[in-house]
Amino acid sequence: MSFHFVLPDSRPLLAGPTDGDGRTPGDPIRQLRRDYDRMSRVGMGALAILALVPFGLVATIGVPLMGGRLTPFDIAMAVIGAIALIVGVWILIRLHRSGRRILVALSRLLREPYRSGALPRTAAGWVNARTVNFEPPVLTRIITSSLLGLTGLIGLGIIAYPGFSQAPSLYTTLVLWGAACFLTAAGQMGGVMHLVSGVAEQDPLWVRIRDSLRRS
Structure with missing residues (x-):
């Protein structure tokens, strides 16, 4: 089964209403949540940040900076590592961009009925x-982003x-991997906050506090 950064059924929903009377067919909120909640997205991100990126950094930066003479095996591993690093970074960028598109559309749909007055804000x-x-998919992302x-x-x-600094290969590899982990964590936690912000539109207390802060 192939992996999709955005499920085919979600693509029409990212641009807004699609049918003639201005309504999106089906349940767009449920579809976008199903897309975002997929554990395969977490698994793909884990593959990239825990396997491809560190292996690529060690092979392309760590080993060459050790100072010894590079053997043909080292060179071959560096080439493979460079490919792994590029693929890993590409996966992380695609996950971030696709997740952002999904959550922007989802947040808009979550807010709309409460902002328009179609649904009341209740306790x-x-x-x-x-x-x-x-919720398990959201809690998983909170935990993984905290650890990352x-x-x-x-x-x-x-x-x-x-x-x-006296071990430049280890030093550089750890710093670069640390930066990759931190950026990945920030992107993942940002997605969770985007979702929670959309759900919070139905919270009357939060809306009053937010509006009072905006007026001040």
Whole structure:
């Protein structure tokens, strides 16, 4: 089964209403949530950031910077590593861009009925805006982005750790992988916040606080 960054059924929904009377057929919110919630997206991201990117960094930067004479095997691994690194970064960028498109459309659809007055904001909206964080697909992303963020900070923190500059191969590899982890965590957590922001439109308390802050 092939992987799609955006499911075919979701593509028409990213541009807004598609049929003649201005309504999107089916249940667009459920379809976009199904697209975003796919664990295959998490798995593809894990493959990229935990396997392809670190292997590519070690093979293309870590080994050559060790200072020894490169053997034909090292050169071959560097070529393979460069391909793995490019593919890994490409996957992460595509996941980020496709996830952003899905969540922008989803957030718009979640907000629309409450902003237009078609649905009232109730106390249940306050509950929904908070319990969405505990839904398994969302909670998984919160946990993984937190772990990646911590890993990224540790990797970037190597810059200030004395002694590692004497091992340039390890130093450079860890710092670059730390930066990749931190950026991936920021993108993943940003997606969660985008979703929660859309759901929060049904929360009357949050809307009052937000509007009062905007007026001040």
